[in-house]
Structure formats: structure tokens, C-alpha cells
Amino acid sequence: MIKIGIVGGTGYTGVELLRILAVHPEAQVQCITSRSEAGVPVADMYPNLRGHFDLAFSEPDPAVLAGCDLVFFATPHGVAMRMVPELMAAGVRVVDLSADFRIKDLDTWARWYGMPHEAPEWAANAVYGLPEVARNAIRQAQLVANPGCYPTAIQLGFLPLLESGLVDASRLIADGKSGASGAGRQGKIGMLHGEVGESFKAYGASGHRHLPEIRQGLAAAAGQPVGVTFVPHLVPMVRGIEATLYAELTTADDFERLQGLYEDRYRDEPFVDVMPAGSHPETRSVRGANHCRMALHRQEDSKTVIVTSVIDNLVKGAAGQAVQNMNVMFGLDETLGLKAPALLP
Incomplete structure (x- = not known):
């Protein structure tokens, strides 16, 4: 034990x-x-x-x-x-x-x-604890820095494109949306139901503290500095993050190859689900689960790849990923304690 x-x-x-x-x-x-x-x-x-x-x-x-x-x-x-x-x-x-x-x-x-x-x-x-990237280092680590919620959804969504060098790393856009639990449990007027309900807003558009963490992780994947615009939004739900990600292709790769790229990259990852191309992952499909679900889109005659990525901010974006890291650190089955499916409805 x-x-x-x-x-x-x-x-x-x-x-x-x-x-x-x-x-x-x-x-x-x-x-x-x-x-x-x-x-x-x-x-x-x-x-x-x-x-x-x-x-x-x-x-x-x-x-x-x-x-x-x-x-x-x-x-x-x-x-x-x-x-x-x-x-x-x-x-x-x-x-x-x-x-x-x-x-x-x-x-x-x-x-x-x-x-x-x-x-x-x-x-x-300290080892940055994104298991899909640093599993071997996590195994040996004494101190693991568990990634933030937005950075988890965004990095996992962009990784295959940046690792393969298929996109312009200087022109990345991450449009993130989070439920109110992302702000923590403190009593804040702006988080009251009467303030959050029936409303939707951007915040931190001039700069958010998750930005340098996102930049650091994406630069490591790309092997060069990246330019990323990140804007978070607050939506009237308790938990969940949806990140819509945009990147400009620098090659003439066909869309089927991009889908295969993602499927190959995450084939052996127990907590990343690459859905069929054109799907629209929902935050409710990961509520209470340690999964990141994502899907690829590309509009007609466009060089822009769109990736939609969803996680539960309290699970894969926080506590679940922390337990996943613990499992890796102690040589346990990585999925131990984390196999429960998401809650629906």
C-alpha cells in the first residue's frame, strides 16, 4: 500500500x-x-x-x-x-x-x-507531469509538477501536429472554455450562480497565467519557440473544459493522413481518445473521467486544421492526472483507480 x-x-x-x-x-x-x-x-x-x-x-x-x-x-x-x-x-x-x-x-x-x-x-x-509526453521521467521523479487544466487539453490537442512539424508553430490559436469549478472553491462574487448563470464571457484575454505553461510545453513539442494566442472563457456549467485549437498547415498533407497521425500518436495512450474525423466531443462525455477526447476538422479549401479537445478540469485536468502520475511513479498499472466511465446525463 x-x-x-x-x-x-x-x-x-x-x-x-x-x-x-x-x-x-x-x-x-x-x-x-x-x-x-x-x-x-x-x-x-x-x-x-x-x-x-x-x-x-x-x-x-x-x-x-x-x-x-x-x-x-x-x-x-x-x-x-x-x-x-x-x-x-x-x-x-x-x-x-x-x-x-x-x-x-x-x-x-x-x-x-x-x-x-x-x-x-x-x-x-521537478518533472512536468504530462504522462503522454514524460512518462519515463515521471517514473524516476521525486517531484512531479501536475499540469494545469487548460494546458492539458491544449497541449494534448496540438502535440501531434507540432511533433511532426506539419504546422506553422508561430501561429497557434487556443480558444478555451471552462466551467466555474476551475476558479476553485473560494467564495467569490463573480462565481455565484446568479452571476455565472445565463452568461458567457472571455477573461484573461490580455494574458492569462496558464499562457507561459502552454508556451513552454508546446515549444518542447515543436523543438522551437512557438507563438500561441490563448483566450479562456467562463461558461455556465460546473465542470469541464473545451478547447478549440487552430493551426496553419505548412504542407499539402491530406486530411486522412492527419487523422492517422493522431490515431497513431495516441494509439497506446489509455486516457486519450481520438474520435472519428468531424466529431464534436462534448464535455459531458468526460465528466468525472480521466479522459481527453478530441477530434479533427478541416474546412473546405482551408489550410487551417481545427482540433477540438475536451477534459474534465477536475480529473484529467487535476486530480485524475495526479493519480495517473502517482501510478506511473510507483510502477503500477497506469489506469489503476481511474477506469470509471464518465457520468451521463
Whole structure:
């Protein structure tokens, strides 16, 4: 059994981790922390977990966390980087669901997150945890930076085109839409149902903090700097991300070959589903599941390839991918605890 600690367990990603780990046959949650809710039984806050966990939230205790095999951080940005060095010294493995270790250029990180980075040596050594790209490095990693939700859907959608060099890497467009749970569980007026319902808007159009992470991942796939325009949108649903991606072909490749390119790239990936060309993946088809579904489109007499990519922002975009990374790190079947199909309706 893998002894698990979760730091910051009261948010949506924390409870999603608990939901997944409750049925994971090789994971045992030893502790789950929350400074604000210390002493409160987990099942009192999240009644869906009654009968699955007898734990109560506790204050973060480095000594207790050091007794775990792996610790998940489901905390606001800036928390993990202060606690991780001590856990690393104790030999604990970590999957960080915040952005603290995702971006390698720490000046860029500080500019977007508004604080200096406090663990630069570990930022340099962290493995970016997109299993479809870095599986071998994840197996050996002590610290894995779990990708963000938008970056997951966007990178998976663009990867085959960039890896094959078939598109102009300087002219990529990512149009993303997310449900309200992507903003977290904090009480914010802008996230109230009366504010979000019956409305649809763009945000962060002048620049969003996921942009440098997206840029970094796509540049690695392309083997060169990329130019990407990313605009996120808030839609009136609880969970789910849809990313519509646009890229300009630089060759005369026929559309059938592009479809084959995607099918070949993801043939052995358990959590990426390339749908038939012309399909329109729906967010409800991945709700509660660790899958990314995508489909290719190309309009008549156009050199623009359109990729539509959907994930559940709390699962493949957060907690599910974190458990997938844990499975890889400990040499388990990568799908363990993650085989449940999506919820419909």
C-alpha cells in the first residue's frame, strides 16, 4: 500500500483526489490537512465520502507528512514551494497540483504569480507531469509538477501536429472554455450562480497565467519557440473544459493522413481518445473521467486544421492526472483507480 498525505484537502481538487483514492486498491490516505478546518471530519464536509474515510482534517505537520510515501499538494500557489524542500530531504515523493513547479523560467513564474520563487533548486529538478509526453521521467521523479487544466487539453490537442512539424508553430490559436469549478472553491462574487448563470464571457484575454505553461510545453513539442494566442472563457456549467485549437498547415498533407497521425500518436495512450474525423466531443462525455477526447476538422479549401479537445478540469485536468502520475511513479498499472466511465446525463 502507498501511504498518502494530502495537503489542502478542502478544495474541489482535494475532494476529487479523495473520491478517486477511495477506490484505489493500492492507496491508503494517512492524513489530509486544512488549517481552517482542522478537526472537522472529512465526511461532514463532503457527505459523498461517508463510509469511505474516517479521517478528520488536521493541521499540516511536517513530521506526519514525512511518514508518507507520497504527498499530494492541492494548495493555492506559493504553498508547496515552501514545504516541499523538507519533504524532499525526508525522501518523500510529491505530486504538486498547484503551479509552483510547472514553469522552468523562474523570472517568468514570478511575474505571473506575483512572488519570488522560494525553491529554485527543486523547480529546476521537478518533472512536468504530462504522462503522454514524460512518462519515463515521471517514473524516476521525486517531484512531479501536475499540469494545469487548460494546458492539458491544449497541449494534448496540438502535440501531434507540432511533433511532426506539419504546422506553422508561430501561429497557434487556443480558444478555451471552462466551467466555474476551475476558479476553485473560494467564495467569490463573480462565481455565484446568479452571476455565472445565463452568461458567457472571455477573461484573461490580455494574458492569462496558464499562457507561459502552454508556451513552454508546446515549444518542447515543436523543438522551437512557438507563438500561441490563448483566450479562456467562463461558461455556465460546473465542470469541464473545451478547447478549440487552430493551426496553419505548412504542407499539402491530406486530411486522412492527419487523422492517422493522431490515431497513431495516441494509439497506446489509455486516457486519450481520438474520435472519428468531424466529431464534436462534448464535455459531458468526460465528466468525472480521466479522459481527453478530441477530434479533427478541416474546412473546405482551408489550410487551417481545427482540433477540438475536451477534459474534465477536475480529473484529467487535476486530480485524475495526479493519480495517473502517482501510478506511473510507483510502477503500477497506469489506469489503476481511474477506469470509471464518465457520468451521463
